[in-house]
Amino acid sequence: MEGLLSTLLAWALLYFGGSGQAWPTHTACREGGLEVLYQSCDPFQDLGFSIEQCSRTLKSNLNIRLGLILREDIKELFLDVALLTKGSSVLNFSYPVCESDQPKFSFCGRRKGEQFYYVGPVNNPGFEVPKGEYQVLLELYNGKKSTVACANATVICS
Amino acid sequence: MAPTISCMLLAVLISAGCKVITSSDQMCTEKEVNKTYNCEYLGLSKVPDFLPNTTEVLDFSFNFLPTIQNTTFRRLINLIFLDLTRCQINWLHEDTFQSQYQLSTIVLTGNPLIFMAETSLNGPTSLKHLFLTQIGISSLKFIPVHNLENLQSLYVGSNHITSIELPENFPTQNLKVLDFQNNAIHYLMKKDLDSLKQATNLSINLSGNDIKGIEPGAFHSKIFQKLNFGGTFDVSVIFQGLQNATIQSLWLGRFEDMEDKDIDSGMLQGLCEMTVESINLQKHYFSPISSTTFQCFTRLQELDLTATHLEELPSSIKGMSSLKKLVLTANHFGQLCQINAANFPSLTSLYIKSNTKKLDLGVACLESLENLQTLDLSHSNIEASDCCTLQLKNLHHLQSLNLSYNEPLGLQNQAFQETPQLVLLDLAFTNLHVNVPQSPFQNLPLLQFLNLSHCLLDTSNQRLLAGLLDLRHLNLQGNRFQDGRISKTNLLQTVGSLEILILASCDLLSIDQQALHGLEKIHYVDLSHNRLTGNSIDALSHLKNIYLNLADNNIDIIPFHVLPTLSQQTTINLSHNPLDCTCSNIHFFMWFLENLQKFEGLEETVCTNPPLLRGVKLSDVKLVCGITAAAIFVLIVFLFLLIVLLIFFIKCLLRRKYQNI
Numbered sequence: 084m085e086g087l088l089s090t091l092l093a094w095a096l097l098y099f100g101g102s103g104q105a106w107p108t109h110t111a112c113r114e115g116g117l118e119v120l121y122q123s124c125d126p127f128q129d130l131g132f133s134i135e136q137c138s139r140t141l142k143s144n145l146n147i148r149l150g151l152i153l154r155e156d157i158k159e160l161f162l163d164v165a166l167l168t169k170g171s172s173v174l175n176f177s178y179p180v181c182e183s184d185q186p187k188f189s190f191c192g193r194r195k196g197e198q199f200y201y202v203g204p205v206n207n208p209g210f211e212v213p214k215g216e217y218q219v220l221l222e223l224y225n226g227k228k229s230t231v232a233c234a235n236a237t238v239i240c241s
Numbered sequence: 242m243a244p245t246i247s248c249m250l251l252a253v254l255i256s257a258g259c260k261v262i263t264s265s266d267q268m269c270t271e272k273e274v275n276k277t278y279n280c281e282y283l284g285l286s287k288v289p290d291f292l293p294n295t296t297e298v299l300d301f302s303f304n305f306l307p308t309i310q311n312t313t314f315r316r317l318i319n320l321i322f323l324d325l326t327r328c329q330i331n332w333l334h335e336d337t338f339q340s341q342y343q344l345s346t347i348v349l350t351g352n353p354l355i356f357m358a359e360t361s362l363n364g365p366t367s368l369k370h371l372f373l374t375q376i377g378i379s380s381l382k383f384i385p386v387h388n389l390e391n392l393q394s395l396y397v398g399s400n401h402i403t404s405i406e407l408p409e410n411f412p413t414q415n416l417k418v419l420d421f422q423n424n425a426i427h428y429l430m431k432k433d434l435d436s437l438k439q440a441t442n443l444s445i446n447l448s449g450n451d452i453k454g455i456e457p458g459a460f461h462s463k464i465f466q467k468l469n470f471g472g473t474f475d476v477s478v479i480f481q482g483l484q485n486a487t488i489q490s491l492w493l494g495r496f497e498d499m500e501d502k503d504i505d506s507g508m509l510q511g512l513c514e515m516t517v518e519s520i521n522l523q524k525h526y527f528s529p530i531s532s533t534t535f536q537c538f539t540r541l542q543e544l545d546l547t548a549t550h551l552e553e554l555p556s557s558i559k560g561m562s563s564l565k566k567l568v569l570t571a572n573h574f575g576q577l578c579q580i581n582a583a584n585f586p587s588l589t590s591l592y593i594k595s596n597t598k599k600l601d602l603g604v605a606c607l608e609s610l611e612n613l614q615t616l617d618l619s620h621s622n623i624e625a626s627d628c629c630t631l632q633l634k635n636l637h638h639l640q641s642l643n644l645s646y647n648e649p650l651g652l653q654n655q656a657f658q659e660t661p662q663l664v665l666l667d668l669a670f671t672n673l674h675v676n677v678p679q680s681p682f683q684n685l686p687l688l689q690f691l692n693l694s695h696c697l698l699d700t701s702n703q704r705l706l707a708g709l710l711d712l713r714h715l716n717l718q719g720n721r722f723q724d725g726r727i728s729k730t731n732l733l734q735t736v737g738s739l740e741i742l743i744l745a746s747c748d749l750l751s752i753d754q755q756a757l758h759g760l761e762k763i764h765y766v767d768l769s770h771n772r773l774t775g776n777s778i779d780a781l782s783h784l785k786n787i788y789l790n791l792a793d794n795n796i797d798i799i800p801f802h803v804l805p806t807l808s809q810q811t812t813i814n815l816s817h818n819p820l821d822c823t824c825s826n827i828h829f830f831m832w833f834l835e836n837l838q839k840f841e842g843l844e845e846t847v848c849t850n851p852p853l854l855r856g857v858k859l860s861d862v863k864l865v866c867g868i869t870a871a872a873i874f875v876l877i878v879f880l881f882l883l884i885v886l887l888i889f890f891i892k893c894l895l896r897r898k899y900q901n902i
Contacts, residue, residue, distance in 0.1 A: 127282050127303075152327065152351070154303075185523065185547050185571065189449050189472050189496040192422065196302060196326035196351035197375045197399055203498035 111236070112137035117212060121236040124220075128152060130232050139240055143209035149201045151232055156195050157181055159226030167218040180223070212240045273298075280304065288314060295319050302326035302348070310334035320344050326372075327351040338364040348372040350396075359385050367391045374420075375399035382408050391415055398422035398446075405445070406433040413440040417466070423449040429482065431459045442466045448492070455482025460515075466490065472499045476525075480511025487516040494523035494547075503528040512537035519543035519566075526550055532557045539563065547571055553579035566590040573597050577632075578606040589614045596621035599648075602628075608635035617643040619667070624648035626674075633659045645669040645692070652681035665690040669716070672697045675705060683708030694718035694743070700732055707735045714741040718767075725750035725772065727780075734759050741765040745790070749773055752780040760784075769793050769814070778803040785809045792842060793817040797850065799829040808836070816842035819849035820859060824866035833859060 106129040111119040115138030123129045131150035136142065160181040166174040181191030190201060219236040269280040269289060277298040280289070285304040292299070296317050306313065306328040314320065320341045330352035337358075338344055344365035354376045362368060362385055369391055373384065379401040390412045402424040407413060417440075426447060437443060441464070448471030460483045469492040470479050476493050483491075495501045502508075503526040512520075519542060527534060532555045538544065539560040548571040564585050574580060575598050582588070588610050593600070599622040607613065613636050625632065628650045633639070639660040644650065649672040657663060663685050673696045675681055682688065688709050698705065698720045706712070715736060722731075725748055733739070737759050749771040757763075757780050766781065769792040778799070781789065789810050796818040799807075807813060820826070833840075837860060840846065848854040854862060 184545075184568075186471070186494070187497050187524075189423075189499055191496075192448065194350055194372070194374050194396070194398070196348075198351070201498070206497060 115139055116241050117141075118239040118241075119236060120239075121234045124233040124235050125154075125230055127154060130234065132234065140211050141207075141209055143207060144204045145207055146203060147201070147205050149199070149232075151199050153193060153195055153197050153199050153231060155225045155227070155229045155231055156193070157190070157199075157225055157231060158183055158186075158192050160191065160231060161224055161226075163220075163222045163224070165220040167220075168215060173217075212238070214240050216240075288317065292317065297343075298322040300324040301328065304328050306330055308332040308334065309337050311336040311339055313337065315340055317341070322346045324348040325352065329353065331355045333357040333361040335360045336363060337361050340364060342366050344368060346370040346372075349376060350374040352376055354378070354383075357383065357385050360387060361385055363388045369393045369415075370396075372396045373400075378402065381406070381411070384408075384411075386411050394418035394420070396420040398424065400424055402426060404433055405429065405437075405447075407436045409436075411436070413437055416440040417442060418444050418446075420446045421450065422446050426450040427453045429455045429459055431456045434459045434463060438463075445469070448472055452478060452482075454478060457482075457484070460484065460486035463487070467492070472496050472501075474500060475502050475508075476504060476522075477508035477511065480509060480515075482511075484511065484514045488518070490519040490521075490543075491517050492521045493525075494521050494545075495525050497524065501525065505529075506531065506534045506536070509534065509537055516540060519545075521545040521547075522549060523547040524549065531555055532559060534558075536560045542566065544568070554581050554584065556581045556584070558584040561585050563587050566592075568592040570594040571597065574600055576601045576603050576606070578603045580606070582607050583609040585610070587612060591615070592617040593621060594619050594643075598622070599624065602632040604631045605634035607633065611635065611638065613639055615639075615641045617641075618647070619643045620646045622648055624650070626651040628652055629656050630659055633657070636660050638662055641665040643667040644671055647671040649674060651675075652679070654679045654681065655683045656681040658684050661685065661687070663688050667692045668696055669694045670696070675699060675702060677702045678704040680704045680707040682706060686710045688712055690714045692716045693720065696720060703730060703732050703734070705732045709736050709738075711738055712736045713738060715739055716743040717747065718743050718745045719747065721748055727752045727756045729753045729755045731756055733757065737761065739763050743767040744771070746770040749777075752777040754779045754782070756780050758783060763787060766790070771795075775799040775803060778806050781810075782806045786811050788812045790814045790841075791818070792845075795819065797821040798826050801828045804828065804832050807839075808832070810839065812841050813839050814841040816845035818846075820846070821850045822848035822854045822857070822859065822862050822864065823851055824864065827864055827866045830859075830862070830864050 106123040108120050108122045109132070111121050111132050112134040114136070117137045117139050119134060119137060121132060128151065131148070133148045135146040158181060162178045162180055164176055165172065180187060186192060190199060193199060217238040219238060221234045221236065223231040225231055268283050269278045269292060271278055275293050275295045278292055278296055279300045281300055282303045285301070286306060294316055297319050298321060299317065302324050303326065306325065307330065309330055309332070311334070314323070318340050321343050323344060323346065326348050327350065330349065332355060335358040341364050345367055346369065350372050351374070365388065368388060371392060371394070374396050375398070377400065378397070381397065381402065386408060392412065393415055394417060398420050399422065402421060403426055405419070405421055405426060427450070429452060443465055444467035445465065446469040448469045452470055452473050455478060462485055464487045467490045468488050471492055471494050473479055473493065479493060504522070505528055517540070523545060524547070527549060530551070536559050541564055543566040544564055545568040547568055551569065551572040552574065558581070561584050565587060567585055567588055567590070569580060570592050571594070574593065574596055577600060580593070586609060589612050591610065591613060594617050600618070602623060602625055616636070616639055623644065624647070636659055640662055642660065642663060642665070645667045646669070651674040657666070661684055664687055666688060669692045675698070677699060679702070682691070685708060689711055691709065691712055691714070694716045695718065700720055700722045727749065733756070739760050740762050742760070742763055742765070745767045749768070751773065763784060764786060765788045767790040769790045771794050773791065773794040773796065775796050775798055781787070787810050789812065792814045796815065798821045837843070843858065843860055846859045848857050848859060848862060
């Protein structure tokens with residue numbers, strides 16, 4: 084009786100906890116001593132992301148590939164990046180990707196429900212990644228502060 | 242046994258919780274009672290029974306409706322707006338919307354449509370907006386044309402369309418917006434444009450199509466509201482092709498992720514042969530920019546050169562004398578004089594936002610812009626120790642000035658004396674140095690809006706706001722006051738015409754009872770995100786019918802004597818305060834329950850004390866105060882004992898008295 088009940092309880096807990104299911108962890112790149120892993124933190128969808136040519140000496144203007152379904156219109160789109168190492172915050176910044184008076188990319192103005200696929204440069208500066216493990220939280224949101232994409236990334240440099 | 246029972250109870254409770262979650266009927270969110278509902282991402286395969294027949298606006302996106310037909314939405318006869326984005330719709334059968342007479346917007350974005358029946362859009366008497374973005378079509382003939390007579394906008398972006406030609410019987414008389422973004426249209430022919438000739442004031446978006454050729458004469462004597470050719474590789478093709486057209490607004494910008502050709506003077510020649518009011522050339526490279534580059538821009542009213550890698554504009558540009566609006570945002574100017582403002586004597590608006598270099602305002606660089614009314618210099622790393630008399634010399638007609646998000650500025654007495662007509666001044670997030678007792682805003686009798694949020698002001702300067710006779714809207718968010726206190730004499734006493742006052746996030750602990758006297762016209766006070774207590778409400782006792790935001794303060798008990806002050810206001814926000822829900826706050830409680838309609842943010846207006854009620858909404862608490870039954874019992878017992886004791890004592894006294902006899 085006791086065993087049955089605890090099984091039932093465990094099942095109920097698992098089932099209940101499962102409603103906030105986690106997306107699988109993917110590899111964005113693994114090359115030249117650098118490994119970038121990521122997981123979508125948007126409860127509604129996973130996302131596809133990869134970096135072309137990663138290495139410890141990160142080149143400027145890297146090419147990336149990004150694929151997802153747009154949950155919102157992106158006439159306005161902003162990127163927030165938070166970089167942490169060993170649990171302490173190193174860098175936080177916010178970058179406007181699409182603004183109504185300055186749509187930087189050709190995808191600006193796409194609509195809710197469209198499949199979004201971007202291959203191209205990200206306009207980053209080149210730099211040497213110091214050895215260690217970093218956590219990066221990336222969030223894309225629109226002018227109404229609604230999430231468009233969210234990713235928890237881990238960067239391992241050895 | 243007890244743990245087993247509690248375990249079982251817990252399991253039952255948890256499974257019950259699951260049931261609620263999987264039952265989709267109750268899961269649509271109600272945005273407006275009986276009218277607006279959001280059912281996104283619920284995996285629904287039919288309209289839930291819970292939705293009332295009176296629903297007018299329904300967001301049903303990201304659900305599962307492979308086939309839709311006349312039974313799918315039959316019940317919802319009042320629909321005005323229906324969003325069916327990405328519902329995996331394959332089939333739109335006959336008479337799907339036949340009972341939705343009022344339907345004006347249908348969104349079908351991202352559905353893999355195989356077929357739309359001839360009568361699938363019949364029913365609505367005035368269908369105005371149709372979104373068919375990314376539905377996989379390669380021809381506009383896919384769209385059933387019956388019942389499109391009232392159509393105002395058609396969105397067919399991200400498909401495989403190669404021609405903008407509308408089918409012969411496609412009604413265009415009411416069409417205002419045609420969106421062809423990100424298709425495969427490379428050529429515009431005369432017959433394509435002729436199919437649109439009945440439409441007036443039309444806007445066409447061809448961004449992301451890379452136009453390679455336009456048939457000569459295709460746009461001859463055609464009139465358009467807006468034409469967007471964003472991301473076109475060679476803009477000279479566009480200029481040549483638009484000969485003899487009249488266009489209000491022409492968007493020819495490029496994007497970071499697309500290749501293009503540098504613009505030289507020759508490429509812009511085509512502009513001489515057309516009439517354009519406003520043009521956008523964002524992100525292009527000009528090689529090399531010279532005084533003749535813009536010679537065909539003579540009739541232009543607005544020019545947007547955002548992020549065009551400019552370090553200066555040549556001094557003798559011909560043909561820009563009638564330009565009214567110039568946008569030079571996100572360029573690399575070192576000095577304001579490098580824009581050579583004398584080229585644009587008619588300018589009324591100038592935007593130089595987000596300059597990538599430190600922008601030196603110089604001396605009198607804009608003095609030739611006598612008609613300038615709007616100047617935006619925000620986010621441009623501007624620093625000046627003595628601003629802004631020399632810098633803004635001769636801008637006598639300036640009405641709106643934005644200097645927000647810059648480096649520190651030093652302001653002296655009458656710092657804006659060259660711009661006496663200012664109505665709006667935005668200095669948010671720019672550190673201001675003002676010596677006590679100087680009045681930098683003196684001589685701005687017309688100023689109505691002043692944003693001084695996060696300016697690190699010295700608020701002890703009581704003359705800071707002197708001279709602002711007509712100021713209506715003042716934002717002082719994020720500035721500190723001495724000892725966290727607004728005293729009886731303060732800087733607000735010189736601005737008696739204020740209507741809106743924002744003092745949020747100022748780290749305030751208290752406000753003197755007399756501090757806001759003199760502000761008789763005020764109707765909006767934001768005191769949120771401070772550390773104020775209930776006693777500070779006294780400062781508002783002379784004000785009536787205001788919107789009062791006291792969210793996120795340190796208010797626990799609201800004293801009895803401030804209740805009349807709260808009673809005379811229109812709207813009050815007390816959310817995120819450590820409110821006391823014990824009998825010591827009973828007067829407030831009784832008043833609160835009678836005045837619920839006055840309150841904003843009731844969901845977040847919760848108790849903090851006693852611990853048992855922590856997090857419970859104030860509106861859900863029923864407080865019963867007074868003497869309880871137990872207290873009455875104790876009191877009676879006590880009185881009884883007292884009487885017994887008294888009788889005993891008198892008895893003793895009497896006995897002793899008679900013993901002596």
